[in-house]
Amino acid sequence: MASRSGKKGAGQSERPARLIDVAHRAEVSRATAARVLGGYGFVGGETRERVLAAARELNYSANVVARAMRAGRTQTIGVVVADISNSFFSHATRAIIDTAAKAGYQTLVLNTDDDLAKEIDAVRVLVEKRVDGLIVVPSSPTRYDHLVQEGELAKPLVLLDRRVEELHVPVVCTDDRGGARAAVELFLARGHTRIGLLVATAAARGGPQAPQPDDAVSTVHERVAGALEAIDARRARQPAIRYCRSTIEEAREGALALLTHKTPATAILATNEEMTFGVLAACDELGLAVGKDVSLVSFDDTPWSRAIAPAISVVRRPVYELGHAAASALIREIRGEGRSGEILLPVELIDRRSVAKHAKRAR
Amino acid sequence: MASRSGKKGAGQSERPARLIDVAHRAEVSRATAARVLGGYGFVGGETRERVLAAARELNYSANVVARAMRAGRTQTIGVVVADISNSFFSHATRAIIDTAAKAGYQTLVLNTDDDLAKEIDAVRVLVEKRVDGLIVVPSSPTRYDHLVQEGELAKPLVLLDRRVEELHVPVVCTDDRGGARAAVELFLARGHTRIGLLVATAAARGGPQAPQPDDAVSTVHERVAGALEAIDARRARQPAIRYCRSTIEEAREGALALLTHKTPATAILATNEEMTFGVLAACDELGLAVGKDVSLVSFDDTPWSRAIAPAISVVRRPVYELGHAAASALIREIRGEGRSGEILLPVELIDRRSVAKHAKRAR
DNA sequence: GTGAAAGCGCTAACAG
DNA sequence: CTGTTAGCGCTTTCAC
Numbered sequence: 115m116a117s118r119s120g121k122k123g124a125g126q127s128e129r130p131a132r133l134i135d136v137a138h139r140a141e142v143s144r145a146t147a148a149r150v151l152g153g154y155g156f157v158g159g160e161t162r163e164r165v166l167a168a169a170r171e172l173n174y175s176a177n178v179v180a181r182a183m184r185a186g187r188t189q190t191i192g193v194v195v196a197d198i199s200n201s202f203f204s205h206a207t208r209a210i211i212d213t214a215a216k217a218g219y220q221t222l223v224l225n226t227d228d229d230l231a232k233e234i235d236a237v238r239v240l241v242e243k244r245v246d247g248l249i250v251v252p253s254s255p256t257r258y259d260h261l262v263q264e265g266e267l268a269k270p271l272v273l274l275d276r277r278v279e280e281l282h283v284p285v286v287c288t289d290d291r292g293g294a295r296a297a298v299e300l301f302l303a304r305g306h307t308r309i310g311l312l313v314a315t316a317a318a319r320g321g322p323q324a325p326q327p328d329d330a331v332s333t334v335h336e337r338v339a340g341a342l343e344a345i346d347a348r349r350a351r352q353p354a355i356r357y358c359r360s361t362i363e364e365a366r367e368g369a370l371a372l373l374t375h376k377t378p379a380t381a382i383l384a385t386n387e388e389m390t391f392g393v394l395a396a397c398d399e400l401g402l403a404v405g406k407d408v409s410l411v412s413f414d415d416t417p418w419s420r421a422i423a424p425a426i427s428v429v430r431r432p433v434y435e436l437g438h439a440a441a442s443a444l445i446r447e448i449r450g451e452g453r454s455g456e457i458l459l460p461v462e463l464i465d466r467r468s469v470a471k472h473a474k475r476a477r
Numbered sequence: 478m479a480s481r482s483g484k485k486g487a488g489q490s491e492r493p494a495r496l497i498d499v500a501h502r503a504e505v506s507r508a509t510a511a512r513v514l515g516g517y518g519f520v521g522g523e524t525r526e527r528v529l530a531a532a533r534e535l536n537y538s539a540n541v542v543a544r545a546m547r548a549g550r551t552q553t554i555g556v557v558v559a560d561i562s563n564s565f566f567s568h569a570t571r572a573i574i575d576t577a578a579k580a581g582y583q584t585l586v587l588n589t590d591d592d593l594a595k596e597i598d599a600v601r602v603l604v605e606k607r608v609d610g611l612i613v614v615p616s617s618p619t620r621y622d623h624l625v626q627e628g629e630l631a632k633p634l635v636l637l638d639r640r641v642e643e644l645h646v647p648v649v650c651t652d653d654r655g656g657a658r659a660a661v662e663l664f665l666a667r668g669h670t671r672i673g674l675l676v677a678t679a680a681a682r683g684g685p686q687a688p689q690p691d692d693a694v695s696t697v698h699e700r701v702a703g704a705l706e707a708i709d710a711r712r713a714r715q716p717a718i719r720y721c722r723s724t725i726e727e728a729r730e731g732a733l734a735l736l737t738h739k740t741p742a743t744a745i746l747a748t749n750e751e752m753t754f755g756v757l758a759a760c761d762e763l764g765l766a767v768g769k770d771v772s773l774v775s776f777d778d779t780p781w782s783r784a785i786a787p788a789i790s791v792v793r794r795p796v797y798e799l800g801h802a803a804a805s806a807l808i809r810e811i812r813g814e815g816r817s818g819e820i821l822l823p824v825e826l827i828d829r830r831s832v833a834k835h836a837k838r839a840r
Numbered sequence: 841g842t843g844a845a846a847g848c849g850c851t852a853a854c855a856g
Numbered sequence: 857c858t859g860t861t862a863g864c865g866c867t868t869t870c871a872c
Contacts, residue, residue: 132849143859148851155852158857173626178605179546180849183864188542190585190606198574204567211561211588220602222553223586225574239583242541243553263536362780391784417725418781421754423761495865506843511867518868521841543865546848 131172140168151176182244191219191444192240194250195274196228196316201387202414202433203251206274209437210249217445219246228253228316234260241269247444252278253316255331270447274440277332277456284447284454286440290333290413293429293461294340294383297411300427300465301381302348305472306409309353310372310379311341312389314360322358322368330357337385337413354379358389365392366399373400373408380472381409387416390426410468424467431461494535503531514539545607554582554807555603557613558637559591559679564750565777565796566614569637572800573612580808582609591616591679597623604632610807615641616679618694633810637803640695640819647810647817649803653696653776656792656824657703657746660774663790663828664744665711668835669772672716673735673742674704675752677723685721685731693720700748700776717742721752728755729762736763736771743835744772750779753789773831787830794824 137147142161149155150165151174157165168174182188191214195203211221222245224236233253237260240248247270250261258281262268273285301309315334317327326338338355345353354375356368365384369392372379384390390412394404402408405424412419415430436459443454500510505524512518513528514537520528531537545551554577558566574584585608587599596616600623603611610633613624621644625631636648664672678697680690689701697720704716717738719731728747732755735742747753753775757767765771768787775782778793799822806817 133851134849144850145852145860146858149858152851156857161858175601176605177607177849179542179551179607180864181851182542183546183848183866184850184852186864197571198561199564199568199571201562201564201567204564205562207586208560208562208588211586215587220585220587220606222583223570223574224578224583225571238538242539243583244540244542387780391780394784416781417750417754418779418785421757422781422785496867497865507866508844508868509842512842515867519841524841540865543848544867546850546864547866547868549848 131169131174132177133174135172136165136168136174139172140164152181187246188244189219190222190243190245191441191448192222192224192236192243192245192248194224194226194233194236194240194248196251196253197225198223201416202431205433206437206440209434210441213438213441214445217441219445226251226253230254230257237261237263245269247271247448249274249440249444252276252331254329255279255335256329270444272440272444272447272454275333275436284443284456286436286443286457286459287333288431288436288459289461290429290431291336291340291343293413293431293463294337295344296340296461296463297383297427297429298341298344298353299348300411300463300469301383301409302344302350304381304409304469306381307351307472308377308379308381309341309345309350310369310382311338311353311355312365312368312372312382312384312393313338313355313357314365314386314389315357316359318357318359318364322356322364322371324355324357326355326357334385337383341383358392360386360388362388362391362395365389366395367392369393369396370399373397373402379408381469382411384410384412386413390419405468406470409470409472411463412468415464420466426468427466428464429461430464432459435459494532494537495540496537498535499528499531499537502535503527515544550609551607552582553585553606553608554804554811555585555587555599555606555608555611557587557589557596557599557603557611559614559616560588561586564779565638565794568796569800569803572797573804576801576804577808580804582808589614589616593617593620600624600626608632610634610811612637612803612807615639615694617692618642618698619692633807635803635807635810635817638696638799647806647819649799649806649817649820649822650696651794651799651822652824653792653794654699654703654706656776656794656826657700658707659703659824659826660746660790660792661704661707661716662711663774663826663832664746664772665707665713667744667772667832669744670714670835671740671742671744672704672708672713673732673745674701674716674718675728675731675735675745675747675756676701676718676720677728677749677752678720679722681720681722681727685719685727685734687718687720689718689720697748700746704746721755723749723751725751725754725758728752729758730755732756732759733762736760736765742771744832745774747773747775749776753782768831769833772833772835774826775831778827783829789831790829791827792824793827795822798822 137144150157150162226232251274271283315330317330358364358368411427413429415428419426500507513525589595614637634646678693680693721727721731774790776792778791782789
């Protein structure tokens with residue numbers, strides 16, 4: 115006698131009902147019960163009703179981990195991001211969760227703080243958990259051993275927002291290069307010649323620095339490259355660049371450096387939210403008015419960037435679409451419906467009030 | 478012959494190595510291999526080394542789903558929030574993920590958009606996935622059947638940010654009542670008598686409304702109640718209240734209503750980020766200066782609320798701590814280390830520049 | 841300190 | 857259309 119909850123009561127007994135308990139109560143075999151509860155195969159109408167009734171009466175809840183073990187699929191994906199509390203990642207993740215859920219997958223979220231060691235650990239955990247696929251925002255542009263996993267447990271993988279050299283898996287990115295180029299072209303068109311780039315990168319060490327850290331992720335390269343393209347096309351003066359970690363404080367220092375140089379920048383491209391606040395703080399400190407003394411374009415549109423005065427001009431990235439595309443690509447890959455190559459989403463320069471025509475600046 | 482990867486090669490064979498493959502290669506039993514790989518029981522030093530070496534050579538990755546099935550624990554928790562892309566939830570979730578990870582749990586995240594049907598579904602999925610516990614931000618203050626789950630599959634559960642009447646499980650909240658009270662006390666102390674409350678709630682239907690929707694979550698009640706406490710204590714004039722869904726557009730309409738009333742509000746408490754932007758937009762439209770013509774206090778501190786001009790006074794909630802406390806309580810419960818009651822975290826009123834002394838306002 | 845064997849709950853051949 | 861049965865990979869008594 116294997117049954118335990120199949121007595122008479124409505125399921126108040128010791129342990130949760132299992133498939134076999136439902137089968138007994140409905141007086142069918144486990145296979146039949148499994149077919150109706152699992153939603154596959156063919157079962158007669160009356161039998162199906164009996165099973166459904168029994169399941170309801172016993173308050174049956176399918177044990178998905180047993181199913182996963184048997185089927186070899188967990189219907190779970192893993193998302194590895196730098197920091198879910200960051201607005202860019204949280205919006206992209208929202209899209210991923212939604213898209214995955216619609217396709218029957220749940221989503222495990224792990225943070226790396228852009229630390230390779232944490233990323234390696236996260237991927238290991240996810241692989242051990244036997245997720246059906248991973249979406250990773252890689253913290254290193256070159257290190258990817260943990261993502262290919264010699265041997266046979268390589269899982270479907272999609273990279274989000276950043277490329278990894280030599281790793282040929284689907285990547286979903288935005289056209290950051292084009293966005294930076296457009297921003298700088300706008301500066302140039304408005305007569306600015308002394309352009310500053312305030313670039314966030316986890317690879318920066320010990321305060322704002324001029325040389326590009328060589329382990330900066332692809333997004334950093336792209337944005338700088340885009341800005342330089344615009345400059346070179348117009349044979350304009352080379353920009354001043356400061357790389358710093360993504361904190362408002364470091365950004366403020368970086369912006370201060372750009373703004374107090376002997377040939378101070380009159381226009382600054384800030385590569386994310388923190389950098390933008392840094393510029394705002396520095397301008398405030400220096401008594402400089404944004405949109406007048408200092409022009410500013412920032413990456414990523416947010417409610418506040420259009421609500422504040424002056425409204426900030428931004429390079430808008432389609433963040434939800436980015437996450438959606440990544441999840442779609444991953445699910446396609448999981449289902450063996452063909453691999454995507456690189457997906458490049460267009461960005462949009464929204465010119466608001468923070469970019470002024472260049473005029474001699476009072477110091 | 479059960480083995481398949483245990484041949485000679487370094488694990489390049491067809492399928493991922495299993496425990497038994499490692500055992501064979503190390504020339505020990507499955508039990509012994511399991512002991513060293515699972516990190517329990519006693520195994521001789523030399524034997525342990527052999528097993529570890531074999532695992533490495535075969536690129537062994539523990540199958541955690543098999544382990545979960547056997548052990549009855551998945552080392553996974555579920556988090557059910559309204560919207561992970563919302564900054565409050567994303568910060569709380571970040572804390573939950575971190576705290577859980579430190580204790581060896583991974584986190585599934587699901588969104589409800591404050592829709593009860595989605596919440597019910599999310600909980601069902603999570604229970605089927607056999608998570609070890611759940612953290613839920615309940616979308617209804619009264620409906621909780623899906624959370625208690627008649628029968629035996631009730632999982633350890635902690636409520637985040639919102640209470641549910643009659644549901645006696647651990648709840649982790651912030652002192653929103655006290656925060657609202659403090660905000661209104663500040664208005665009163667500065668001489669304001671016509672106070673407006675702009676309250677976000679998913680329960681609002683069809684534009685800003687005056688009566689409180691009766692299925693508004695506890696946080697809504699608390700904030701309004703706190704505001705009224707301050708008013709009643711000073712026998713001040715009753716506030717004008719507008720309830721609206723959490724969008725900038727509805728907030729703008731609500732704020733417009735408050736500001737263009739025949740006795741317009743001179744001070745507004747906005748219960749979240751969207752409400753705050755709505756007030757900002759309305760003031761802009763009406764040509765009113767925040768921090769001068771209109772005073773404003775907002776719930777939740779953010780980088781922009783201190784960066785914009787004027788810097789917005791806010792009721793700061795300890796969001797990370799909130800998530801951390803919820804995860805800690807849940808893990809304690811999962812481990813049977815005793816149940817927490819209600820945890821109430823203190824808030825802090827940060828007075829910046831958006832609350833002016835009352836003066837006759839030019840219309 | 842190590843091994844043998846039972847079984848977690850489910851699915852998928854295969855047989856009828 | 858329905859039943860029988862053999863595992864999925866791992867842990868865990870219980871012996872030795």
